[in-house]
Amino acid sequence: MARPIWSGTLSFGLLNIPVSLMSGERRTDISFRMLDARDNTPIRYERVNADSGEEVAWKDIVKAFEYDKGSYVVLEPEDIRSAAPESHDAIEVEAFVQASQIDPRYFEKPYVLVPAKKAEKGYVLLREALSATGRIGIARVVIRTREHLCAVMPHGDALLLLMMRYPQELVDIDEYRIPEGKGADYRITAREQAFSEQLIETMSGDWDPTQYQDEFRERLQQVIRRRMKDKGVVRREDEEPELHENAATNVVDFMSLLQQSIARKRRTPAQASATGSDAPQSDGPAKKAAKKVTAKPAPKASTKAAKAAAEKAAGAASKRASRSDSSPAKPARKAVTKKRGKVA
Structure with a gap:
């Protein structure tokens, strides 16, 4: 059973619902370990003093803010706690808004709100009310010492909590060169x-997330399995890049x-x-056209070249007795050699 990330109450008005915050995503990234190529020994990092190079214990490490290059102000744990909100055990809904009014860029990370025992009635009450009104709750939650903006919305039988970005975290689109005007x-x-x-x-249809897979991850897993099976070097098969003419x-x-x-x-x-x-x-005509352009003229060119080489070779042979070898005669000898090779 997964452990809750946070436990407290979901509050709106005078109603308090005991809930636990559970992860709503599962990381499927393939992680790698760095090894020393000489003996395949794992690499580990140490916390060292930049000047002395000596390792520093956790108890001797403090947090600081660099307000200027090389200038720091040290913050104590009490300083950071004093900046955090007093309420750490409540998700307090501040407003209910239409979901369509929120720019999708504000949504960041999903979590699942799970009701505590004997708290199902309040949980279902809020879920059904949100579904009936088409609204979502905008709230704040403090996890550890960080306050997060979040949204509470229904999803089937569950209530989801989506972490949100603050406006200052988004880049203004006007900073980029975007084509304006009409068609x-x-x-x-x-x-x-x-x-x-x-x-x-x-091309329209219903959204089916099962149609989309992490193909890079699947191919990488195949490479890893081949490596484990062969215990040797796995060379990537050479693939010619596809030309996108359209x-x-x-x-x-x-x-x-x-x-x-x-x-x-x-x-x-x-x-x-x-x-x-x-x-x-669909690719067939393109390939046939390519053959007509490149493959067919090639034999004609080679035939003409062979005839020309033969004529030059004959002329050179008749004049060998009276003429010494010169630079023009060298290509003729090469042509004769190539012709003999073909006959053989």
């Missing part, structure tokens, strides 16, 4: 706009791309299985 300002035609909307409708630039034919995209999305699974995989077929 007409960028020569977007009504037909392009209509096809874009049609493509969106064609990159969306300002000069690309948007109408052509949109029509192709809609046509692909309209294909049913039955059609795809009957005609084979769509992806290879």
Whole structure:
């Protein structure tokens, strides 16, 4: 059973609900240990004095704020505690707002609020009231010594607590160069706009998070398993980078791309299985075109080169008796050698 991160009461008005704060996410990152390449011994870090290089014990370490380069002011634990709010054991809801009014950028990390025994009635009461009104609670909670802005919202049978960012933690979008104005300002035609909307409708569906997996993590796990099995060097297979000819630039034919995209999305699974995989077929014409451009002229060029080499070789052979070897004759000898190699 997972241990609670925090325990206290969820308060709004005069109603207090005993709850525990449980983690709402699970880290799946693959962690690595750093080893000494010479003998595969794990590396460990030590807290050392920057001047003397001697290790410093935890009891001798203090926190300080660097207000200027090389200048510090030391803060005692009492100083930090004095800045924290007095209430450490309550999530106090300060207001209820429409969820649609909150910019998604403010939401940061999810937690699950679990009611204590015999506190289910108040828990369900708040959950149902929030669901009926379509609102979420804005509150503050102190974890350890840090005060966090948070939101309380219903999710199925549970109440979630989402940590939120303060406004000063967000970057003002106006700091970046973002295209302003309407589509007409960028020569977007009504037909392009209509096809874009049609493509969106064609690709629309219900949100299914199970369709999305951490593919990098899965591939990395496969590499690790191969390494453990082979106990040797695992070389990455060379893969030629895929050329994306349909990159969306300002000069690309948007109408052509949109029509192709809609046509692909309209294909049913039955059609795809009957005609084979769509992806290879879509790439087929490009590959054939490449062969016509590069592969077919190559034999002609090589045949002409062979004939020219043979003629030069014959001319050189007839004049060998009267002429000494010169620089123009060297390529002829090389050509003869290549021709003999082909005959052999």
